[in-house]
Amino acid sequence: MELQEAKQQFIDTWGALGSEWGINKSVAQVHALLLSASNPMSTDEIMEKLVISRGNANMSIRQLVDYGIVYKKHIAGDRKEYFVAEKDVLKWAMKIAVMRKQKELDPVMDILREISKNTEKDKTSEGKEFHKTVKDIQVLTDQLEAIANKLFNSSGGDLLLKLIKLMM
Amino acid sequence: MELQEAKQQFIDTWGALGSEWGINKSVAQVHALLLSASNPMSTDEIMEKLVISRGNANMSIRQLVDYGIVYKKHIAGDRKEYFVAEKDVLKWAMKIAVMRKQKELDPVMDILREISKNTEKDKTSEGKEFHKTVKDIQVLTDQLEAIANKLFNSSGGDLLLKLIKLMM
DNA sequence: TTGAATTTTCAAAAATTTCTGAAAATAAAA
């Protein structure tokens, strides 16, 4: 069927993109599967659709729930747990971005600040040069962070559009 | 020595960050090493400092040169090739971003556009829902791309700062 | 309680990615 084919392509593409950017392929594929599903899915359905093991399915789902971009859904009269993806793109994209920033970028920024501080008083030209290199990275990152915060703290879905117009 | 320690920490941190974001650890470390070096370095010096093989060093350097963020430097009377990193943060950060966008994001966007087109005429509610999901991702990505282009095509180093002020 | 259904855990296997090192290719000097 055509639609199922399109969904499969979406899942595969998403999985490959995830891999390239440090997100586990199965995690990305489960996310894509739930994004493209009309109804809540159980672990068994996810296992079957993606042809992955129970352990893998369980871990991947849990990670997505932890990220806050997939929700548990109880279905009356059914003991199994079901899962639904957050469908608002801006919402889930922001959550992924914020999560990765906190987990991976912020610790690096802390270390850079520390390195910057430790090399501040160095009087050798080698030391001064290195300090500038680190400081420059810091300054750029801080500026980017300020922009990101503005974007992420906004509630309006059309903020980005307004921003573009503003910039033109 | 204190400065050398700081440099080593910078190299290690950069390598770890690279790994988490899909950039080979050695590549990121060579980049960090050259960023923190005051003078051009030869392949042998890089091998020695990072304790990596000639093959690894050669491949990593070449990738950075291909990215356009490390330059070859000939030293008179010396047969060896030396390498220097682009020190302008905005310059190299932009090059990395543009390169990864072209190589990894653009092909995905093309596929999403194709999927979007292929599901446009679907009359089932399932098809309509999936089409909206894909379309939403596309729209957001196009908006982000427009912002990114604005940022990346600017020449002034303080553009980001101006932008922040504009947004406040 | 007990027991069946479901979820979670995690050691080991599989898959993937990265790295090595020696041989081949190339480039420059003699």
Next chain:
DNA sequence: TTTTATTTTCAGAAATTTTTGAAAATTCAA
């Protein structure tokens, strides 16, 4: 040309990451 220095390549080894699957833990109905 021949020799020597340097760079490049790439098959196999090593390291890392991902996945499996069965046992343990948990949950809930009877």
